[in-house]
Amino acid sequence: MKLKIRSPANIAFIKYWGQKDGCLILPMNDSFSMNLSNCFSTVEIETQNDFNTKQLYIKKYQSDNYEVADQTSLKKVIDYYQVAKKFLKTNQDFGFIIKSANSFPKKAGIASSASFFSALAMLYSRLFEKELNQKELSILARLSGSGSACRSIPDGFSWWKKGRDSSSSYAVSIAPPSYWDLNDLVLILNSGEKKVSSQEGHQKAKTSGLYKERLRGLKKRLVDIKKAFEKKDFTWFGYLIEEEAISMHSVMMTQKPPLYFWSERTIDIIKKIIGGRSQGLEMYFTIDAGENIHLICQGKNKEKIYQYFSKEKNILNIISNQAAIGTRDYE
Ligand code: PMV
Numbered sequence: 001m002k003l004k005i006r007s008p009a010n011i012a013f014i015k016y017w018g019q020k021d022g023c024l025i026l027p028m029n030d031s032f033s034m035n036l037s038n039c040f041s042t043v044e045i046e047t048q049n050d051f052n053t054k055q056l057y058i059k060k061y062q063s064d065n066y067e068v069a070d071q072t073s074l075k076k077v078i079d080y081y082q083v084a085k086k087f088l089k090t091n092q093d094f095g096f097i098i099k100s101a102n103s104f105p106k107k108a109g110i111a112s113s114a115s116f117f118s119a120l121a122m123l124y125s126r127l128f129e130k131e132l133n134q135k136e137l138s139i140l141a142r143l144s145g146s147g148s149a150c151r152s153i154p155d156g157f158s159w160w161k162k163g164r165d166s167s168s169s170y171a172v173s174i175a176p177p178s179y180w181d182l183n184d185l186v187l188i189l190n191s192g193e194k195k196v197s198s199q200e201g202h203q204k205a206k207t208s209g210l211y212k213e214r215l216r217g218l219k220k221r222l223v224d225i226k227k228a229f230e231k232k233d234f235t236w237f238g239y240l241i242e243e244e245a246i247s248m249h250s251v252m253m254t255q256k257p258p259l260y261f262w263s264e265r266t267i268d269i270i271k272k273i274i275g276g277r278s279q280g281l282e283m284y285f286t287i288d289a290g291e292n293i294h295l296i297c298q299g300k301n302k303e304k305i306y307q308y309f310s311k312e313k314n315i316l317n318i319i320s321n322q323a324a325i326g327t328r329d330y331e
Contacts, residue, residue: 003126004044004330007119008035009110010151010158011184011286011294011321013241014218014225015248018205024166025147028205029218031160032225033151035177036184037324039104041115044330045123048095054078059101061191066099080117080144084124087140092128104319105191110292113198117144118152118327137327138170145199155325157229177323180232181299186319187309189265190291198289201252201259208255214247221247234298238284241296245286252289263291265314276308 010033020026056074057066069077077098085091098120104110121141125132132140134154142150143166151158154173157180163169205211221244228237252259266287273285273295283297283305297305302320309315 001047001127002044003123004042005119005122005126005327006040006042006330007115007122007152007327008037008324009039009041009104009112009115010035010148011110011288011296012148012151013237013286013296014222014244015288016148016160017202017214017248017251018211019147019202020162022199022203024169025142025145026166026169027147027160027162028215030162030222031148031151032174032222032229033148033158033160034182034184035152035156035158035324035326036110036186036321037177038319038321039110039115039186040324041100041102041112041119042330043098043100043116043119043123045127046097046099047127048097050095051093053095053097054081055097057097057099059099061102061105066101076145077120080120081124083143084121084140085128087143088125088128088130090128090130094127096127098123104186105188110186110288110290110319113144113146114149114152117141117146117149120144121149121153122327135170135172138172139166141327142169142171147202148198153327156323158326173326175229177325180229180323182323183297183299183302184321185295185297185302185305185309186321187269187293187295187315188317188319189269189293189314190263191316196259201255201289204255204257204259205251206255208251210247210251210254214251217247234282238282238296241286242284249287259289261287261290266291266293268314269293269312272309272312276305281305281308 012033014032016031056069138150151171156177157175160171
């Protein structure tokens with residue numbers, strides 16, 4: 001049997017940081033994201049006659065060849081296979097070879113684990129021939145350990161309801177990709193891989209003295225962002241996502257041990273974004289667990305903004321994204 005799935009990364013406008021339950025991957029707060037049209041993983045699985053064969057190959061960003069994955073990544077895939085079997089209530093077993101290719105740098109704050117594990121959730125459900133609805137698939141993706149994978153399953157703009165327990169914590173689409181012409185220009189400042197996994201980071205969020213304050217502030221920010229989104233008020237939306245990114249990174253920087261993802265290049269580009277705004281180029285930033293910047297703008301301004309950054313020496317590459325559909329069979 002051979003199956004192939006394509007799934008997008010997503011950029012969170014309201015972030016998931018910190019967990020109520022680290023085993024069930026239950027978040028402390030709701031989060032909200034957009035699927036990215038040009039940052040995706042294409043993952044295929046081929047079953048093998050020997051049940052003991054469990055292999056993973058990864059084709060890195062801009063590479064032509066698949067390479068054997070490291071043991072840590074393979075272990076995550078095998079552990080998740082066991083989690084999926086439990087969730088799908090099956091004792092069947094398969095030998096398999098998984099091949100994953102990314103259209104963007106992995107582990108650089110562009111949610112490569114979200115695109116990979118959401119694809120894997122669908123692959124595992126297909127492998128065991130279990131028909132899951134979107135809610136169940138989103139729950140299964142969340143259980144991969146990369147909770148934000150649950151937001152890549154539905155189309156367009158996803159809202160992950162934190163829920164009370166495992167069956168009520170999943171993502172739904174609140175608007176299709178065509179709803180709003182938002183663009184995410186991912187400014188690649190460094191395509192190297194980060195050293196600390198998000199999973200380790202989530203567990204330490206509560207050690208930050210700013211975390212309670214963040215959760216308090218989120219109550220209003222979640223209401224506000226929904227209103228700004230409904231009204232398509234880009235200015236309001238933009239200031240909210242910047243405040244949100246700074247709030248999450250302030251917690252990261254003050255947790256113990258601290259996590260500093262920003263570099264001097266990140267700060268330099270933030271200043272240029274703010275500078276560009278004062279010249280009439282409306283754009284805002286958000287940043288994930290990495291040094292790279294997600295520049296959010298409206299389609300009508302994209303070309304001018306591209307020009308504005310075209311000679312910027314610190315930017316290695318720009319990946320331009322619109323809102324995209326969620327996890328699907330590869331065609
Ligand atoms: O889903 P995880 O465990 O990879 O954590 C994602 C955390 C952030 O990317 C920093 C924020 C988010 O909501 O995407």
